[in-house]
Amino acid sequence: MTRAKPVMQLDWQAKYAQRMERVKPSAIMELIKLAAQPGVISFASGLPDPSLFPATVLREMTAELLAEQGDTVLQYGTTEGLLPLRELIAERLSAQGFQAGPENILITHGSQQGIELAARLLLNPGDVVLLENPSYLAAIQAFDSCQAGYLAVPLDAEGMEVDRLPSLLSSCTPKLIYTLPNFQNPTGITLTQERRQRLLHYALERGIPILEDNAYGDLRYEGEALPSLAALEGGNEAVISTGTFSKTIAPGIRVAWVYAPARVIEKLALVKQVSDLHTNTFAQHLVYRYCASGRLDPQIARLRQAYRAKRDQMLQALATHMPDGVTWTRPEGGMFLMLSLPEEMDAETVLRVALEKKVAFVPGQPFFPQGGGRNTLRLNFVSPRLDEIAEGVKRLAAAIQEAGQAL
Ligand SMILES: Cc1ncc(COP(=O)(O)O)c(C=O)c1O
Structure with a gap:
């Protein structure tokens, strides 16, 4: 009879990578x-x-997809995402003033993944992210896991106080600017048109990329929609903009997108491939069918x-x-x-x-x-x-x- 070996207590704490220290x-x-x-x-x-x-419609569409296209909707897909869905998103963004084709769109598992992919693509340990104070917690956690530092800029009722940027930027060049221009989480504050323009201007002048998190852009209850930073002049070159179906269809579906210059999308796709190969094929087909049937608006x-x-x-x-x-x-x-x-x-x-x-x-x-x-x-x-x-x-x-x- 073999005796059970004594259980060794492995010191997992000592094994975790340094980048986990702040997570x-x-x-x-x-x-x-x-x-x-x-x-x-x-x-x-x-x-x-x-x-x-929209559970009832999604249930019907789920049955239809499995009956009609079971062989494709359950198959592996491309890392960039389902082409018709990328085209549909590009069309919707173009209607909002973006210069967008499918080559500018990467489909992600939630916009949280888009934020994390951008952080991993751009940030080395010690790089500084300029962001609003306060800012979205899970993005801060993504930047923490890249061992970033912060330059946190106060907010007032008009959004990030961009007047402070010239003096802040004279002493430090952030690697990335992260902003939530619409109905910011956690404050609900919106960045004014004039400040959007100035923020982009400072970013372009100093060659700093902007990561714009637009999770709530569709949920406007009053006033005119303001242009995305990516849709302003020069924005298509310097802005990575994330959007999501989580707040409009349902978050459990985990389908979202990143908009960026085509060459940046190619790089982000490489990072995503390492992480999860591609976004859930079935969920992408479901979202596509839902939107293409005219139900989203x-x-x-x-x-x-x-x-x-x-x-x-x-x-x-x-x-x-x-x-x-x-x-x-x-x-x-x-x-x-x-x-x-x-x-x-x-x-x-x-x-x-x-x-x-x-x-x-x-x-x-x-x-x-x-x-x-x-x-x-x-x-x-x-x-x-x-x-x-x-x-x-x-x-x-x-x-x-x-x-x-x-x-
Ligand atoms: C500001 C902001 N960005 C991104 C996300 C991530 O959403 P999802 O990954 O579901 O697209 C959320 C979710 O609450 C959010 O509040």
């Missing part, structure tokens, strides 16, 4: 898992409203109407219930707004009280790549039900008041 779970995100408890009204998630997913119109009502409900409830000293952004679209508490308050403390009162949100602090933001909160106004929003805001206001009194 860590966040304590705040662990706390937010409590938001899943019954009865909690959650403004914490990053999720769209699932009642608006009516779906976007439906989302805009429903989300606008939720945004309005939240803004109204905030105005009614929030105590003095609390301020918030007023997004023209997207899914989030940001609340700022008086400086001396800490959103994490408020979260503990809020969870007792059965309401949840995400403290803003993890979205600030260079620290700060302890007094800020991100609220998702699209994922709760319309009839929960006022009650959730009321509970949140009570939690803020209680945490403030305890100071």
Whole structure:
């Protein structure tokens, strides 16, 4: 009889690559898992409203695709993605002023993958990314995993404060500028037309590529659509722009795209090939069929109407219930707004009280790549039900008041 060998405890911690040092779970995100408890009204998630997913149509199309094209939709595909889908996206972008053909489009598994591929293509350890303060957490994590440094530029109601760039850029040349011009996550703020032009101007003048994350561009509830940085003069040369079907069709499908100069798309495709060969063929066919049948624009119109009502409900409830000293952004679209508490308050403390009162949100602090933001909160106004929003805001206001009194 052979005796079982003693189990050796391998020191995995010592084995992880250096680039993993800054990739860590966040304590705040662990706390937010409590938001899943019954009865909690959650403004914490990053999720769209699932009642608006076009599930019935997708079920029918799934059956049709398997019946009619089972041999191709289940097969391996090209790294760049399904050509008719790339053509369709290029056409939609051209209508928004982009110079786009299929050679400018790479299909990705979510725009998160596009961000990560761009980061891996461009960033060496120690390279600096210039970005908004605060910025999208999962992009910061992608840059962290490339061991990047940050130059975080404050935001005001008009977006990144680009007036600061000449002085910032005189002491440091970032390798990349990352920006969320439309309804930024986490603040909901939109970069004005004039600032878009100036940001691109500074980038072109200094030869710095821009990574534009346009995850929410289709979800505008008021005002005129503003051009993508990639669609401005010179933008087609310097801008990598990511877009996604996650917010308009459904995020679980994981189909999105990167727009970039054709030679950059070729390189990004090489990086993607190493990572996952290609995006899910079936999901690409499903998205293509959905869009080619003319359903995307009516779906976007439906989302805009429903989300606008939720945004309005939240803004109204905030105005009614929030105590003095609390301020918030007023997004023209997207899914989030940001609340700022008086400086001396800490959103994490408020979260503990809020969870007792059965309401949840995400403290803003993890979205600030260079620290700060302890007094800020991100609220998702699209994922709760319309009839929960006022009650959730009321509970949140009570939690803020209680945490403030305890100071
Ligand atoms: C600003 C922003 N960019 C990118 C993404 C990634 O979305 P997806 O990978 O589903 O396209 C998200 C998701 O929440 C986001 O908020």
